[in-house]
Amino acid sequence: MRLHPATLQSLARDLTEGRTTSRALVEECLEQIGRADGQGAAAFTFVDAEAARLAADAMDKLRAARAEPSPYAGVPVSVKDLFDVRGQVTRAGSRVLENEPPAERDATIVARLRQAGFVIIGRTNMTEFAYSGLGINPHYGTPLNPWDRQGKRIPGGSSSGAAISVTDGMAHGAIGTDTGGSCRIPAAFTGIVGYKPTAARVPKDGCVPLSTTLDSIGPLARTVDCCAILDTVLSGQTHSMRDRNIRALRFLVPETLVFDGIDATVATDFERAVKRLADAGATIVRAPMQELKDVAAINSRGGFSAAESWTWHWPYIDRGAELYDPRVLVRISRGAELTAADYIELGQARARVIEAVEARLADFDALMLPTVPIVAPRLAELERDEDYSRINILVLRNPSLINLIDGCAMSLPMHEPGSAPTGLMLAGTRGSDSRIFEVARAVEGVLSAGR
Secondary structure, three states: OOOOOOOHHHHHHHHHOOOOOHHHHHHHHHHHHHOOOOOHHHHEEEEOHHHHHHHHHHHHHHHHOOOOOOOOOOOEEEEEOOEOOOOOOOOOOOOOOOOOOOOOOOOHHHHHHHHOOOEEEEEEOOOHHHOOOOOOOOOOOOOOOOOOOOOOEOOOOOOHHHHHHHHOOOOOOEEEEOOOOOOHHHHHHHOOEEEEOOHHHOOOOOEOOOOOOOOOEEEEEOOHHHHHHHHHHHHOOOOOOOOOOHHHOEEEEEOOOOOOOOOHHHHHHHHHHHHHHHHOOOEEEEEOOHHHHHHHHHOOOOHHHHHHHHHHHHHHHHHHHHHOOHHHHHHHHHHHHOOHHHHHHHHHHHHHHHHHHHHHOOOOOEEEEEOOOOOOOEHHHHOOHHHHHHHHHHHHHHHHHHHHOOOEEEEEEOOOOOOOOOEEEEEEOOOOHHHHHHHHHHHHHHHHHHO
């Protein structure tokens, strides 16, 4: 499956200049979703075809009257099954919530997408309750990675269906969540762009929580600019998006932890990306970053995700543990072992790491590292629980560092066309979202030219 070439900007131009209509875009997406040989059935838990067509027709009428709410009015996007959409059941990729009443109102981010005129095409599949970086779902199926469907490789998670909805042209942007990499991991594994904002940037009401401390809501799309457009809508905050001269940018490549267990493909792609950026004039400093060594200890007993998910889930587990994916249940249940003192110590340890990392990054524009140290594994490699756990920990390790420091981060494709997708992560401290978007756009320009 080739990545659809359209960007949000090109679609907006096509709509404005009459080369397409919202209804045509929606029908194209629905056709892709419904393909018998496609991934629609596994990528979506619900397709809202009737409402999407009605919304598309409304946007076409508004555009004809020159009253469209934004340049992107009428563009179809998907939302993760964690978000409330009025009149729909929010299952969060589970069987646990399938008999809950439909949502009475839209989540704030869904309402903001509608206000900008985006068409919600459907709800995307995910790891149950977002508690894994692999994207496997035993209840609704697992959409396959477009790079190697014959080999049945995973899409990454937890926003698995979100990524596949974009790669396969079933939506032109997707909204996911990111608690430890759930936007960036599937973006890296499938060759698109994924963004994790500073957690407080986007309101989380109407979203089933995993960790109230670490949860972030972000976009997956085809380019940095596409993600910037969606982030602006989600957050209600604009980006300056100044053009950055690559020669003026300084990057820190941490030599601690993030390269442990790296495979040859990711290592080769990362070194090639670093060389291209250095040849273009960027300053790249490689140095140990001892602050990162503290993270493993902080998360050794499940961290914030275990403690905070247990608080939310225990009533459901108490009356129906058999409905849960066992691999998710075991991770949630670790939270039952944590005391109030443990939780307070987690917060104190996190604060120390944030302070140290912010001081270390003060002289740099961004941290630069591989998003994930391996290429997407095959489903067959994850059949045993011990292999699943080991690979899941490895996949989550690098991106989850940024959630712990309350930072923001972008995953960009760094592989050669036709080869295994790999991701380059650019990260900054909390509140540096606009700078990371500007830096990522400059880096994207260099890497795209090199490819």
